[in-house]
Amino acid sequence: MLNTKMTAVRDVTEQLVKLEALIDAAMIAQAGLQSTLIEARRKANLPLDAGLDGFERVAGMAPLLATARSHVNRAHYDFRAVRDGMRMPIHAYGDYGDTPDSGGPNGVAAPLKIVA
Numbered sequence: 001m002l003n004t005k006m007t008a009v010r011d012v013t014e015q016l017v018k019l020e021a022l023i024d025a026a027m028i029a030q031a032g033l034q035s036t037l038i039e040a041r042r043k044a045n046l047p048l049d050a051g052l053d054g055f056e057r058v059a060g061m062a063p064l065l066a067t068a069r070s071h072v073n074r075a076h077y078d079f080r081a082v083r084d085g086m087r088m089p090i091h092a093y094g095d096y097g098d099t100p101d102s103g104g105p106n107g108v109a110a111p112l113k114i115v116a
Contacts, residue, residue: 030061
């Protein structure tokens with residue numbers, strides 16, 4: 001049963017990490033397209049409103065992708081709670097690294113302590 005749980009945790013983690021990478025790639029591609037559209041309009045010496053509707057649609061993708069990234073980040077904490085409920089060791093979470101207990105999705109971190 002432990003191996004089945006560990007496999008499940010690893011499978012979910014693997015897919016979550018893949019999704020993060022795809023969202024990052026989409027964000028980079030969107031930014032690149034937006035930049036290319038600006039440069040292409042300039043090089044073609046077109047008026048500022050040339051292709052503006054399409055440009056606005058491309059620019060509108062940025063907050064949607066940022067929202068997707070935020071959802072993935074929050075999912076880490078949701079799935080961490082499931083993992084903890086399964087009493088799985090931290091190393092079973094995957095090579096990506098553990099989601100720290102301090103500072104959840106709201107970004108508030110626990111104060112640092114001095115260790116002698």
